[in-house]
Amino acid sequence: MNEIGRLLVGIGLFLLLLGGLVLLLGKAGIPLGRLPGDIAYRGKHTSFYFPLATCILLSVALSLVFYLLSRFRR
Incomplete structure (x- = not known):
């Protein structure tokens, strides 16, 4: 426990x-969350937002952080 x-x-x-x-x-x-490449659609009765570029940027940054952490643990 x-x-x-x-x-x-x-x-x-x-x-x-x-x-x-x-x-x-x-x-x-x-502008994290409002980067070029983030998909935003605003219709008459609906809206859709998907932060594609932000997700890719965070994925690359976290991959680099975890790679560096694994290198220091050895």
């Missing part, structure tokens, strides 16, 4: 740091 508790605390701290980073990037003028 100790290991699960530590894992949950670690995930919580990671999410807290990630949320703070997103807030700081928003205040710095980086």
Whole structure:
């Protein structure tokens, strides 16, 4: 049970740091969530939004972070 508790605390701290980073990037003028390539459709009675470019950017950034973490663990 100790290991699960530590894992949950670690995930919580990671999410807290990630949320703070997103807030700081928003205040710095980086339009995370409104990048060119994000799909937005606004119809008469409906709207659809899919942040495609933002998802790709976050995927590349997280892949780089996890790659670097795995290199340092060895």
